[in-house]
Amino acid sequence: MPKNKDIIASISQLLKYISHRFTDPPEKTKKVVIPKKIRYLCTFLYFYGMNKSALYKGCLEPIILQLLKDNGRMYGYQITQKARELTKGHLDITEGALYPLLHRLEEEGILETEIESVGNRMRKYYALTKAGKKQSIQSLNELQSFLNNLSLIFQPKTA
Amino acid sequence: MLTDEQVQELYAYCNRKGIHYYDVQVEIVDHMANAIEAKMQADPSMEFKKALEEVHVSFGSFGLKEIVRSKSIYMRKSYKQMRRKLLWSYFTFPKVALTILLILLVTTYQQFSVSANMLMYGLSAMGLVFLYMFISQELLNKKIRKQHRQKLLMTDPQYFDFGFFYLIFFIQIGSRSLNEGLFGVLGKENTTLLEYYLFSGLFILYSIFWLVRKEMINTVHRKAMEQYPAAFAK
Numbered sequence: 001m002p003k004n005k006d007i008i009a010s011i012s013q014l015l016k017y018i019s020h021r022f023t024d025p026p027e028k029t030k031k032v033v034i035p036k037k038i039r040y041l042c043t044f045l046y047f048y049g050m051n052k053s054a055l056y057k058g059c060l061e062p063i064i065l066q067l068l069k070d071n072g073r074m075y076g077y078q079i080t081q082k083a084r085e086l087t088k089g090h091l092d093i094t095e096g097a098l099y100p101l102l103h104r105l106e107e108e109g110i111l112e113t114e115i116e117s118v119g120n121r122m123r124k125y126y127a128l129t130k131a132g133k134k135q136s137i138q139s140l141n142e143l144q145s146f147l148n149n150l151s152l153i154f155q156p157k158t159a
Numbered sequence: 160m161l162t163d164e165q166v167q168e169l170y171a172y173c174n175r176k177g178i179h180y181y182d183v184q185v186e187i188v189d190h191m192a193n194a195i196e197a198k199m200q201a202d203p204s205m206e207f208k209k210a211l212e213e214v215h216v217s218f219g220s221f222g223l224k225e226i227v228r229s230k231s232i233y234m235r236k237s238y239k240q241m242r243r244k245l246l247w248s249y250f251t252f253p254k255v256a257l258t259i260l261l262i263l264l265v266t267t268y269q270q271f272s273v274s275a276n277m278l279m280y281g282l283s284a285m286g287l288v289f290l291y292m293f294i295s296q297e298l299l300n301k302k303i304r305k306q307h308r309q310k311l312l313m314t315d316p317q318y319f320d321f322g323f324f325y326l327i328f329f330i331q332i333g334s335r336s337l338n339e340g341l342f343g344v345l346g347k348e349n350t351t352l353l354e355y356y357l358f359s360g361l362f363i364l365y366s367i368f369w370l371v372r373k374e375m376i377n378t379v380h381r382k383a384m385e386q387y388p389a390a391f392a393k
Contacts, residue, residue: 095226096226100226103233121161122389
């Protein structure tokens with residue numbers, strides 16, 4: 001980890017550089033080299049500050065397919081709750097991300113739907129089709145290889 | 160479990176937020192009702208309106224709009240696929256062969272002992288059959304539209320937009336462009352003959368498109384009536 005002095009010096013350098021960009025014409029500004037350590041720190045802070053759900057976003061499709069494979073048919077709210085329960089509250093699937101994905105998978109013939117009356121309201125259930133079952137295996141394999149690749153980057157010794 | 164009035168309030172909430180399609184509302188209402196029930200169960204002193212406010216925050220207005228937008232995009236895609244499938248079903252061997260046979264019969268009628276008058280009556284009868292089919296389909300569409308108690312995204316007319324405009328368009332192509340453009344090159348007689356074949360071809364294409372549209376509307380409405388009986392008047 002870089003020392004505090006280094007960080008402060010680099011940030012002040014960065015601010016100087018930015019302020020120069022706005023005050024002086026571009027050709028007069030000096031190129032400031034940001035130390036490697038600071039660049040790594042900035043990247044780390046960026047990802048740390050990012051919403052955790054954003055990291056899950058790209059994996060939503062295999063997650064949903066796996067949940068449907070394990071639980072048979074499910075409805076939207078049930079999917080969000082199951083995902084939250086299994087990840088101990090870490091994965092919070094928003095409605096704005098879940099339903100468009102479910103609609104796309106339905107259009108692609110990966111999911112089929114059933115609408116049933118439950119008490120005083122209607123409920124739409126989603127289930128995997130035959131093609132969906134194949135797709136779920138394929139997407140799980142893709143996810144596995146993705147995880148392997150990530151571990152090669154983050155834990156090169158253990159992978 | 161929410162009361163009937165509370166569920167109706169959720170439907171009204173969707174309408175206020177610009178979600179007017181019943182097939183989209185059903186999903187959102189169920190999701191919100193589940194979330195509200197969970198909140199009220201966790202805190203029995205919580206009122207319905209307070210729980211609704213909290214659930215609304217998690218959804219957000221943009222989230223609701225996004226659901227409709229995405230559903231609309233994927234529905235359009237799926238109907239496009241359905242249209243293509245139905246369209247190709249008209250280009251199978253027996254149908255194409257029958258069409259060619261009919262064209263040959265009409266063009267070589269002079270070799271048979273069929274008078275021009277008889278041919279004209281035959282064609283007029285065919286025209287009347289087409290007219291009857293057209294009117295009956297339009298009446299059926301009107302009846303279906305009247306049956307809708309709720310607006311459905313899956314039966315929205317925007318997906319079946321193939322109407323009279325295209326007929327006029329085809330006639331324009333068949334009658335005007337060739338007549339003027341090729342008149343000097345092919346001569347008047349040949350141009351007329353080519354125009355006749357082109358017009359017939361376009362008319363057949365239009366009829367096929369029209370039949371596809373009819374088939375699509377019927378299939379989609381049948382499916383909608385099965386899935387959302389509450390959206391239709393009994």
